[in-house]
Amino acid sequence: VHGSGHLDRPREISVLVASDAHGATAAIAECDRSLQTDGHTLLQETPSPELSFRPDGEAFRMSLFESARNIASELRYAGLLEVVFLIDPQRLSWASEVKIGLPRHHTLIEMVTGTDLVALQLAIASGEPLGPEVHSIQCSGHALDASIVALDHETEPVATFAVAPAPQGRIRATSSATVGLPLPADDRPLIAKLTTHAPIRHRAMLSMDRMLAEMRSEPFATNVEALRRILGDYSFRAGQYDRESAQRFIGV
Numbered sequence: 001v002h003g004s005g006h007l008d009r010p011r012e013i014s015v016l017v018a019s020d021a022h023g024a025t026a027a028i029a030e031c032d033r034s035l036q037t038d039g040h041t042l043l044q045e046t047p048s049p050e051l052s053f054r055p056d057g058e059a060f061r062m063s064l065f066e067s068a069r070n071i072a073s074e075l076r077y078a079g080l081l082e083v084v085f086l087i088d089p090q091r092l093s094w095a096s097e098v099k100i101g102l103p104r105h106h107t108l109i110e111m112v113t114g115t116d117l118v119a120l121q122l123a124i125a126s127g128e129p130l131g132p133e134v135h136s137i138q139c140s141g142h143a144l145d146a147s148i149v150a151l152d153h154e155t156e157p158v159a160t161f162a163v164a165p166a167p168q169g170r171i172r173a174t175s176s177a178t179v180g181l182p183l184p185a186d187d188r189p190l191i192a193k194l195t196t197h198a199p200i201r202h203r204a205m206l207s208m209d210r211m212l213a214e215m216r217s218e219p220f221a222t223n224v225e226a227l228r229r230i231l232g233d234y235s236f237r238a239g240q241y242d243r244e245s246a247q248r249f250i251g252v
Contacts, residue, residue, distance in 0.1 A: 007094065009242040010086040012036070013048050014099075015068035016109055018120060021078040024130045027065035028117075029109045029139050033084075035230065037246040040190075042223065043230055044105055045144045046112055049201070049239025050087060064093060071098065080121050086243075104193070107172045108145040111197035113137050142201040144208045146227050150189040150220040155182055163194070164214035170197050171211060191217050201239075205231050226250040 016028045032048035033041050051057040068083035075081070075098065082099040103109075106117045115137055124130070157180055163173040175192035176184045183191065194215070196207040209231050212224050230236050230249045241249070 007086050007088045009244050010034075010088050010094075011048075011050050011242050012084060012086055012096070013050065013064065014082040014084045014103075015064050016080060016082055016103065016106075016117075017068050017072040018080055018124065018130055018134055019072040019075075019077055020124050020130045021127055022129045023073070023076075024135075025069040025072045026130055026134045026137070027068050028115070028134075028137055029113055030061060030064060031082075031103075031105065031108060033105075034241055034243050035236075035246045035249075036243060037250070040147055040149055041105075042227060042246055043144060043146050044108060045142065045201070045204075046108055047139060047142065052201075053239050054091075060091070060093075067093070067095065071095065079124050080117065105145045105195075107174060107193070107195045108143045111143045111169075111172065111195060112139040112141055114140070141197055141199045142204045143195060143197040144201075144204045145193060145195045146208060146212065147190060147223075148192045148194065148212075148215065148217065148227075149223050150183065150191055150217075151223060152221045153219045154189045156219055157182055158217070160216050160218040161191070162216040163192070164211060166207070166211065171195070171207060173211075177217065191220065191222065202237075205237070 012034045013030050013032050015030050017025055019025045029046050030048050031044055031046045033044045035043045051061045071083050080102050082103055084096040086094045086096050102121050110117055158177045161177040172195040176187050177191055194211050196204045198204040209228055212228050233249045
């Protein structure tokens with residue numbers, strides 16, 4: 001892993017690490033956060049297609065996990081943290097930043113691991129050591145997370161917010177939108193986050209597209225159609241994208 005600098009068309013992959021007050025660390029899962037625009041991550045997924053589709057993907061994942069654990073150990077921080085890596089076109093990895101605390105997209109990782117990350121964060125904060133179950137966490141299936149943002153009227157009261165019913169455990173919708181009130185100032189322009197989970201990536205993508213098509217949030221114009229264009233793009237379906245791809249996918 002190399003020190004970060006300017007990179008052309010990098011992939012952004014973060015690794016979630018649990019670190020206790022007794023010096024133990026455990027890498028839990030990675031998250032591909034490459035599709036960003038205007039300061040927002042539009043779509044993120046785990047596991048990363050970059051690691052799933054490349055021949056040395058599992059070995060590369062283990063290398064990232066080891067680097068993330070080493071960085072967490074050096075920080076001597078007790079809790080959850082994310083180590084963000086940039087992967088350049090030559091497939092070298094560069095440590096970019098560390099984000100301390102429970103990530104906002106934690107539902108994404110909870111769905112593939114079956115681990116309650118809020119409970120884990122609280123247990124670490126109370127001084128408990130990482131248990132053997134944390135060191136042996138295994139990921140199952142594929143999860144996608146979409147950020148729904150308002151493109152206008154973001155300070156106006158919410159008139160409608162509705163998400164279609166879905167099977168429990170396969171879809172999660174988190175939102176602080178309350179009908180009759182404006183979006184919370186700390187969240188604007190974010191309206192909601194949708195997370196889908198399925199045994200394979202394609203099914204998770206289909207579930208996400210359906211949820212986006214049926215979601216209602218008024219009076220806002222939103223980025224829902226842009227998200228659906230990304231889901232339908234052949235390059236995205238093939239897992240071929242980087243931090244410069246979002247603008248190309250949505251035509252801006």
